Structure formats: structure tokens, C-alpha cells
Amino acid sequence: MVNLATRRRTTRVFAKTPIKFEDVLYCIKAAAQAPSGANRQPWRFVLVDDPKMKGKIRAACEEQEKRHHASVDANLKQWFGLKNITWEKPFLTDAPILLAVFSNQKMPYAAESTWLAIGYIILALEERSLSTLTYTPSYPENMRSVFNAPNEYKLETILPIGYSLDSKPKEPRRPFQSSVYRNLWNVEM
């Protein structure tokens, strides 16, 4: 777990430089070792490297984002403006590989287990000097058909994976003390 505090691997701007397939497989293998509810391993991974498929995914997501951006309240609209977030998702075609992560909704603690495993993926990517972003389209249930995924699977996230070209500094974190209590809520460490 290298330099967690200083390195920044959440990025929105990716180099088109190819990455090693093997590095991505390593990260998925790490994820598959995560604990899960009743050890049911509810996760499934779709590794996307076909440019046509990336284009289809981007088009489906952007259609959703247009709809979502038109529907958000003033506060969120302002926040999007502040962060330069629009309906456009170029990282979905720029990143050399997308990793779509699904969870089987019929299994116990499916989402919890799958997001825990996504934490493993992000740290494993970090270890290989790769960048990502935990992007979730606004209407994930509409993405099933794009991937031919069965009905019981929910798309949890699409991780674009590649080398970062993002010059934005790491987002600041809350002071550590304000997130941790000792024995009871609001009792400082």
C-alpha cells in the first residue's frame, strides 16, 4: 500500500497509451480474493478492450447523463459546474481498458461485498501505477442490455483504467480526528 496519502489515482483524463493486460488481470485476481457475504463471491467482471464496445458503452452512458443532468436540482447543478462535470464522458473511450463490475442481487450483502472488492482493485491498480475513477452511470439498470448481463446482475461501476494525464491535485480529505471516535460517538481519540 504505497504512498496512499500523497499519490492520486482518481483521474478523469487518461492517456491513450496501451496498458498491460496482465496488470488488469492481477487487479481482478486481487478482488476475487476479497471476503464476501457467505463467501458467495457475487461479483462478475467484464474487461472491455474492444474500441467498438467502448464506444457503445460511452454512447449509452452519455445518453443517461444528458437525462440526469437535465433532472438535477440547483445545488447539484452548481456542484457539477464547480467540478467541470458535464454529461460528456470521454474517459470511457480514452482509457485503454474499461472494467465493468456487476453484483448478483440475489446474494447476501451483494453490493457491500462487491464494493469491498472494488477497494481491492483500486489499491492493486495503485500498486501498478495505473489510474482509475469509480464511475457509475446514473441509471445502471439500463446498462444490462449493453453487456448482455442477466437480470439478477446490477452494474455497480465502470472503472476506466489507464495512465493519468490529469493535472488536478488530489481532493482534500477531512482532518483525520474528525472522522474517528473512541468507544462512543463524538468522543475524541
Added chain:
Amino acid sequence: MVNLATRRRTTRVFAKTPIKFEDVLYCIKAAAQAPSGANRQPWRFVLVDDPKMKGKIRAACEEQEKRHHASVDANLKQWFGLKNITWEKPFLTDAPILLAVFSNQKMPYAAESTWLAIGYIILALEERSLSTLTYTPSYPENMRSVFNAPNEYKLETILPIGYSLDSKPKEPRRPFQSSVYRNLWNVEM
């Protein structure tokens, strides 16, 4: 990320041996560097080392588990029997430290972000040769009062942390190939 495939850190049996406070803080600091929805950092951590508080938590959880075990269907009852899982949760008082993790339900992707951060904690514990178990009581909303947590916070998990005395081997994982597809569902890598 050391020996993910071979080491086993999910355990139900803990040594009462004290652990370094500093090691647990390291793991929480790692978690606090995780990405989160709109960078809202919805997680809060309660580190429990007071034996009286651990006793209260165990009593509250076991009361819930008795209720839960009485209510489950035949399939789950059989699985509990197979795994030797009862309503008793001795790890909640045996483990030298409990780490309760809460998420603020008012924040975007609160549960997802928090479970991703829990993945960071588990790998950080692994790095320090510590063991844990992602235990979630059956009625987490009833645990708020035990911790004095505000209404908008949900208890996601209680991680007992310590050295393992568990002789049980690691639970097997699905063959890797059956969890990963390429470009489309059911297309093998």
C-alpha cells in the same frame, strides 16, 4: 498487497493478545484516503477498546442474532449449521479492538464508498499481519443507540481486529475464469 491468494485473514477466533493501537490507526488512515461519492467521505469510525463497551456491543448483537436465527428459513438454517454459525459472537469481546464503521445515509453513494474504504482497511490489516471479519449485525439500525450515533448514520460493519487463532483454512474461491468476461457477458477471456 502481500500474498493475497494464500494468506487468510477472515477469522472468527481471536487471541486476546493486545495489538498496537498505531496499527489500527494506520488502517483507518488508509481508509480515509479512499475515493468517495462527490468526495463527501461519508464514513465515520468508532474504535472500541473499552471492555465494558465491547460487552455492551456483544450483548446487543447477540440479542439480535437470537431473533434472526429464530426467523431464518430452512436453507439458511442448514448453512449456519454447516458453518457452525450460531447467535453467539464471542469475537466481539475476545478481539482486543473492535472497529465500528458507519456511513452517512444522506451522502451520495454512502454505502458504496464506505464499503470500498472497508476494502482498504482489510488490506491494510493484512499488511500488518492482523486478522478481521466483516461482521454486520442483523438489525444494524438498532445499534445506533449503543454508540450514540446520530440518525443519519448507519452501522455498516463491526470489524473485530486482532491476531487469529483460527485453524480453519481459507474459504475456496470460484475458478477465476468463471468470474471474468471479455467485452460481453459469457465471452471468455
